[in-house]
Amino acid sequence: MRVLLTGAAGFIGSHVRRALDAAGDEVVAADLMLSAAHGPGAEAPDGVRRVDVRDPEAVAELLRGVEVVCHQAAVVGAGVSAADAPAYASHNDLGTAVLLAAMAEAGVRRLVLASSMVVYGEGQYRTADFAPALPAPRRREDLDRGVFDHVDPHTGDALDWVAINEDSPLRPRSLYAASKVAQEHYAGAWTAATGGTVTALRYHNVYGDDMPRDTPYSGVAAIFRSALEAGESPRVFEDGTQMRDFVHVRDIAAANLAAIHRPLTGFVPLNIASGIPIGIGEVAELLAAAHGGKAPVVTGEYRPGDVRHIVASPERARAVLDFNAAVAPAAGLTEFATAPLRTACGTGAPEWR
Numbered sequence: 001m002r003v004l005l006t007g008a009a010g011f012i013g014s015h016v017r018r019a020l021d022a023a024g025d026e027v028v029a030a031d032l033m034l035s036a037a038h039g040p041g042a043e044a045p046d047g048v049r050r051v052d053v054r055d056p057e058a059v060a061e062l063l064r065g066v067e068v069v070c071h072q073a074a075v076v077g078a079g080v081s082a083a084d085a086p087a088y089a090s091h092n093d094l095g096t097a098v099l100l101a102a103m104a105e106a107g108v109r110r111l112v113l114a115s116s117m118v119v120y121g122e123g124q125y126r127t128a129d130f131a132p133a134l135p136a137p138r139r140r141e142d143l144d145r146g147v148f149d150h151v152d153p154h155t156g157d158a159l160d161w162v163a164i165n166e167d168s169p170l171r172p173r174s175l176y177a178a179s180k181v182a183q184e185h186y187a188g189a190w191t192a193a194t195g196g197t198v199t200a201l202r203y204h205n206v207y208g209d210d211m212p213r214d215t216p217y218s219g220v221a222a223i224f225r226s227a228l229e230a231g232e233s234p235r236v237f238e239d240g241t242q243m244r245d246f247v248h249v250r251d252i253a254a255a256n257l258a259a260i261h262r263p264l265t266g267f268v269p270l271n272i273a274s275g276i277p278i279g280i281g282e283v284a285e286l287l288a289a290a291h292g293g294k295a296p297v298v299t300g301e302y303r304p305g306d307v308r309h310i311v312a313s314p315e316r317a318r319a320v321l322d323f324n325a326a327v328a329p330a331a332g333l334t335e336f337a338t339a340p341l342r343t344a345c346g347t348g349a350p351e352w353r
């Protein structure tokens, strides 16, 4: 099958490309080689065409003979300031819109979209007597005095987390998250307008070989790894019991392969996760032990935009794609503790003009 893979030189795109090659698919690989991701003046890897997905003529050319588009290209990370908003809107949303228009023009009807757990914003919670709860964002005065859990306003008890499913409301809490929600909305509307199909893979916390190093735009696994490499303790925010789902990049590649090879109907969002929740403190401990580095320090600091818990239900991806993560977090994080990181260093703030 001939597949257009955007973002093919990125962390996840490189793994998807290898998986497609191994499966015998014909890959048209494209990437803009943004300096925010690869450092200034980076060359495209062999076989990757330097193309901006916001360029309609270049994208039309790439789409010749393509059956499925696997769209990984994006500016990533939580965003550092409001100055990043145009970069997220431009690369992620205009880029997706240009791609969708070109696909309709070329008669390419299937898209696999890299989405993210950040589209949910908050996780899903329940009270002690199992009633669903939709808490408001945490208050700064509570966080300042070390009260990190959401509480039941009636009883004052901490709310428990529940694995989030794909029907949960989308409440983006960062500029990046807003751009990922918009990508999904454009893609969903495109299926209605064209009869095309979109499988939106909502990756949870991805980690693995060749992950980018620590920048203000990095995820927590890269931040902990970079601290350990510098001979420092990983610094764990809040009390370390905040829960996430860490999914290995090989499993992300496998989920993309499954989605590419399995046409679904309409717009189908799917959590892509290990299905084994883990606390952030435990992630730091596993990495530190396996790296042979300094023990983590739980600092009690917090970032106002962070959510307390977000844990995925992997059930729908299991049912519709037959996808089951192969790498459990304990084994995967142990391997990641000494895995190679991306050699090139991104410049941080993304350019967009």
Ligand SMILES: NC(=O)c1ccc[n+]([C@@H]2O[C@H](COP(=O)([O-])OP(=O)(O)OC[C@H]3O[C@@H](n4cnc5c(N)ncnc54)[C@H](O)[C@@H]3O)[C@@H](O)[C@H]2O)c1
Residues within 6 Å of the ligand: 006, 007, 008, 009, 010, 011, 012, 013, 030, 031, 032, 033, 034, 037, 051, 052, 053, 054, 071, 072, 073, 074, 075, 076, 091, 095, 114, 115, 116, 117, 180, 202, 203, 204, 205, 206, 207, 212, 219
């Ligand atoms: N890494 C994660 O934890 C994670 C989690 C959830 C979702 N995602 C999503 O997965 C996808 C891949 O992320 P990643 O972690 O590999 O990031 P990455 O930065 O390593 O890769 C993204 C690639 O997209 C390219 N790119 C950006 N704008 C482009 C444009 N206009 N035209 C062509 N190429 C462009 C960049 O040069 C880069 O190589 C993104 O869509 C991201 O939102 C990642």
